[in-house]
Amino acid sequence: MTVTEPLSTLVSAARKGDQHAWDTLVDRFLPLVGAVVRGHRLGAADGDDVSQTVWLRLVEHLDDLREPAALPGWIRTTTRHECLRVLAARGRMRPTDPQDEAGGLDAVEEDVAETALLAAERHAVLLAALAELPEARRDLLLLLLEDPPVAYEEISRRLGIPIGSIGPTRARALDQLRRTSALRGLAAGDAAPAEGGAR
Amino acid sequence: MSEDDELFAALGEAVAARADDDRRRAAAKAAFTWRTVDAELAELLHDSALDAGAAVRSVAAAPRTLSFGRRHDQDSVTLELEITDGDLLGQVIGEAIGTTQPGATTTVTVQRPGDADVEVAVDAGGFFTVPGVGTGPVRFRVQGAGAGMTTDWITL
Numbered sequence: 001m002t003v004t005e006p007l008s009t010l011v012s013a014a015r016k017g018d019q020h021a022w023d024t025l026v027d028r029f030l031p032l033v034g035a036v037v038r039g040h041r042l043g044a045a046d047g048d049d050v051s052q053t054v055w056l057r058l059v060e061h062l063d064d065l066r067e068p069a070a071l072p073g074w075i076r077t078t079t080r081h082e083c084l085r086v087l088a089a090r091g092r093m094r095p096t097d098p099q100d101e102a103g104g105l106d107a108v109e110e111d112v113a114e115t116a117l118l119a120a121e122r123h124a125v126l127l128a129a130l131a132e133l134p135e136a137r138r139d140l141l142l143l144l145l146e147d148p149p150v151a152y153e154e155i156s157r158r159l160g161i162p163i164g165s166i167g168p169t170r171a172r173a174l175d176q177l178r179r180t181s182a183l184r185g186l187a188a189g190d191a192a193p194a195e196g197g198a199r
Numbered sequence: 200m201s202e203d204d205e206l207f208a209a210l211g212e213a214v215a216a217r218a219d220d221d222r223r224r225a226a227a228k229a230a231f232t233w234r235t236v237d238a239e240l241a242e243l244l245h246d247s248a249l250d251a252g253a254a255v256r257s258v259a260a261a262p263r264t265l266s267f268g269r270r271h272d273q274d275s276v277t278l279e280l281e282i283t284d285g286d287l288l289g290q291v292i293g294e295a296i297g298t299t300q301p302g303a304t305t306t307v308t309v310q311r312p313g314d315a316d317v318e319v320a321v322d323a324g325g326f327f328t329v330p331g332v333g334t335g336p337v338r339f340r341v342q343g344a345g346a347g348m349t350t351d352w353i354t355l
Contacts, residue, residue, distance in 0.1 A: 014231075017234065019228075019231055022228065022231040023228050023231075026224060026227040026228050027224070030220045030223060030224060030227060031216065031220055033223075033227075034216050034219045034220050034223070035216070037219070038216065038219070044219070044222075046354075047219065047223075048222065048223055048226070049334065049335045049336055049354045050354055051223040051226070051227065052223070052226045052227065052230065052312060052335075052336045053336040053352050053353060053354040055226070055227040055230040056230045056233055056312065056336055056338075056352040057351055057352045058230075059230050059231055059233055059234045060233075060234070060235070060238070060240055060351065060352070062234075063236070081249070082353075082354055084248070084249060085246060085248040085249055085353070085354060086248075086354050088248035088249065089248045089263050089354075089355070119212075119216075120216075122209070122213070123212065123213035123216045123217070124213075126209060126210050126213035127213050127214070127217055130210065130213075130214075141207075141210065142214065144207075145207075145210065145211045145214050145215075147215070170203075170207075171203060174203045174206050174207060177206065177210070178206065
């Protein structure tokens with residue numbers, strides 16, 4: 001059973017107790033949960049808790065989903081509500097700013113839910129692009145992205161390259177990333193007119 | 200921000216998202232072992248954390264109150280919870296509580312993934328306490344007098 005299996009097949013197998021079908025659902029929708037959580041700016045520990053609550057709750061609600069197609073919406077809504085609860089329970093809900101022209105918290109929440117899926121898709125494309133890079137360049141980018149940051153001296157030592165070449169190699173790696181088939185596919189799909197510098 | 204910096208920042212987001220997913224994947228898959236097909240599931244009827252106005256008030260100091268029950272079952276008990284500074288005060292409300300014969304007890308079990316269950320008995324008024332209930336995913340099972348029930352999972 002793979003991530004391309006139709007949702008209805010996976011949901012009905014999971015309802016019958018098939019752990020593998022459940023695992024496949026998790027693999028498919030974990031990025032969506034993560035994107036909604038990030039949209040609410042939860043800390044790592046709270047985000048982990050919310051994620052686990054959403055999956056635990058889904059286990060108990062698999063049987064009441066009338067339509068398997070409703071699953072992504074259910075996951076999005078449940079995650080969003082759980083984020084709001086945790087933010088409020090921690091007293092970290094920011095007051096609604098009257099200068100926010102977006103129409104208050106509800107409007108912002110809808111926006112978060114809608115953009116979550118797009119963010120998850122964008123992440124998948126970027127990670128696919130990263131996987132296309134030669135190992136040495138990928139390692140450099142990953143080291144430069146570490147949080148907290150790794151000092152250039154340390155990067156130089158670990159990768160065996162001079163400090164002075166880190167910047168130029170980063171630029172070449174990013175350039176190469178743009179030319180991967182993953183990112184070229186994205187550019188062709190969504191921003192074809194931008195090719196050649198026309199705006 | 201240069202084009203390189205934009206791409207680098209987007210890549211950073213994607214890598215961080217993958218790290219989050221990787222950290223959460225095992226727990227999400229393990230959630231399936233909690234499947235209880237025959238449980239009488241009690242839904243969250245009220246949560247003060249989602250009250251209108253919670254967003255604009257400082258709620259850090261106020262206790263969080265939660266209520267679970269079965270909306271379409273008049274005979275079902277309800278479970279009221281109040282959490283203050285990580286301590287839980289709860290009450291099981293229902294006709295059967297306190298009216299059962301001596302010796303019969305109603306218990307509430309606190310379940311959390313990765314932790315042993317904590318079972319407490321309710322008193323004649325239906326009250327119980329769970330000191331240091333902490334944070335994270337949790338659910339409650341009520342067993343004994345009247346119908347038993349299992350609540351939805353919530354994040355404390």
